[in-house]
Amino acid sequence: MSDDENTKDSAGNSGSAGDPGKSPGLTPDLEAGLHKTLESIQRSLSSVQPPRYTLPESTLKNIASVSRIAEAQQAQLAQVIKPLLNAQPFSQTQVAMISSDIFKSHRLTQSTLNRIASQLNRNTDFGIAESATRAANRFVAQQTSWLQNIVPAVDVIPAAFYPPNLRDIDGLRFVEVEQVVMVDGIPLYGLPRPSTSELLIRADGARKRRDILGRRWKSISTDCRRAVEDCGSDRVAPYIRFVLAALDALEAGHTEAAQALAGSLIDTILNAYFGIDRYKYTPNKRTRTTDAYDEFSVRQFIAFAPLWQTYQQYFPTNGDRVPMAFNRHATAHKVSPRQFNRRNAVQGIMFACSLIYRLDEESPIS
Numbered sequence: 561m562s563d564d565e566n567t568k569d570s571a572g573n574s575g576s577a578g579d580p581g582k583s584p585g586l587t588p589d590l591e592a593g594l595h596k597t598l599e600s601i602q603r604s605l606s607s608v609q610p611p612r613y614t615l616p617e618s619t620l621k622n623i624a625s626v627s628r629i630a631e632a633q634q635a636q637l638a639q640v641i642k643p644l645l646n647a648q649p650f651s652q653t654q655v656a657m658i659s660s661d662i663f664k665s666h667r668l669t670q671s672t673l674n675r676i677a678s679q680l681n682r683n684t685d686f687g688i689a690e691s692a693t694r695a696a697n698r699f700v701a702q703q704t705s706w707l708q709n710i711v712p713a714v715d716v717i718p719a720a721f722y723p724p725n726l727r728d729i730d731g732l733r734f735v736e737v738e739q740v741v742m743v744d745g746i747p748l749y750g751l752p753r754p755s756t757s758e759l760l761i762r763a764d765g766a767r768k769r770r771d772i773l774g775r776r777w778k779s780i781s782t783d784c785r786r787a788v789e790d791c792g793s794d795r796v797a798p799y800i801r802f803v804l805a806a807l808d809a810l811e812a813g814h815t816e817a818a819q820a821l822a823g824s825l826i827d828t829i830l831n832a833y834f835g836i837d838r839y840k841y842t843p844n845k846r847t848r849t850t851d852a853y854d855e856f857s858v859r860q861f862i863a864f865a866p867l868w869q870t871y872q873q874y875f876p877t878n879g880d881r882v883p884m885a886f887n888r889h890a891t892a893h894k895v896s897p898r899q900f901n902r903r904n905a906v907q908g909i910m911f912a913c914s915l916i917y918r919l920d921e922e923s924p925i926s
Contacts, residue, residue, distance in 0.1 A: 721858065722862070724750065725751060725752065725754050726754070726862075736762075741861075744766045744769055744869065745866045745911075746760060746769055746773070746907060747911045747913075747914040749862045749863040749917060750918070750921075752780045752783040752784070753779065756780060774902060774903045781807055781909070784803075784807060787913050788803055788916050791920035793923035802821060803909065803912050803916060805821060806821040806905075806912065810902075815902045815905045818905045822909045822911070822912050823908055826908065827892075829912065830915070843873050863917075874894070883899060891908070
């Protein structure tokens with residue numbers, strides 16, 4: 561199968577209602593409640609000493625424990641933010657003034673609180689105990705003005721809890737990662753190697769990213785193999801031999817077989833992981849938006865976001881045009897050179913391997 565394709569891919573100010581120049585204050589009861597919450601968090605986390613961003617990579621070898629700490633931290637931060645925001649007399653106009661998209665046209669519901677916490681955690685390391693307390697105290701002290709400015713301010717700060725292959729990319733912004741994994745459906749969780757991941761992230765559009773998949777397919781295959789061979793949990797053991805068979809087929813030139821096996825394996829993994837809830841994360845009659853992904857932690861989002869493009873709807877009986885990018889439905893239901901090619905085989909195998917890597921990471925540490 562040819563590695564080249566000539567057709568294109570589709571791819572403020574705020575204050576109280578009574579005094580605009582003054583930030584809303586805290587009642588004594590609310591302040592006491594916040595301090596109580598902070599003290600509780602500090603006690604519960606005082607014994608946790610997670611690796612810091614500046615430590616050598618060897619210290620971060622056990623990514624599973626770091627991931628669980630970071631994701632637990634996100635939920636705790638949301639709980640700290642909630643009583644503060646509930647006390648603020650925000651109007652819809654004030655909400656619209658906040659510059660980050662996560663605040664625009666949204667009420668301050670629990671879902672929005674989770675999104676705020678997620679955005680903050682995507683771009684900075686609060687460090688669990690002392691730093692979580694410090695961050696929460698800043699919310700108390702600076703209130704609305706802090707919320708207006710913090711998200712743009714931290715947007716370019718390297719995230720200590722990105723997967724290992726993304727940590728050393730200078731000036732990495734989460735929106736760049738989101739473009740690759742959600743919009744183009746190309747996996748970046750735990751693979752490929754940092755140099756290839758950076759090329760994919762910095763590439764100008766889906767077509768150039770697919771060119772990279774075509775040019776670097778051998779090294780990507782090597783990276784995928786290394787990622788899954790290092791997985792040892794019982795949870796992913798049933799999948800390993802099948803993804804290795806797909807990699808063997810790819811490397812032997814049996815591109816179509818590799819892609820078909822990858823598509824079936826992805827479906828098997830996702831059905832086992834999400835069950836009936838899988839349809840909350842795939843385009844269908846009831847799911848028209850990606851809102852369900854807002855509830856994911858940072859790591860979950862990076863790992864599972866390619867699901868949205870992988871399962872874009874395709875109905876050959878309706879005369880739908882065969883998708884050019886990797887598509888599970890087209891792989892299963894339409895034999896066509898437009899769908900079956902090396903780049904799509906690579907993309908499908910990458911997704912299968914990254915899912916295995918993520919599930920192994922989530923498994924209990926023995």
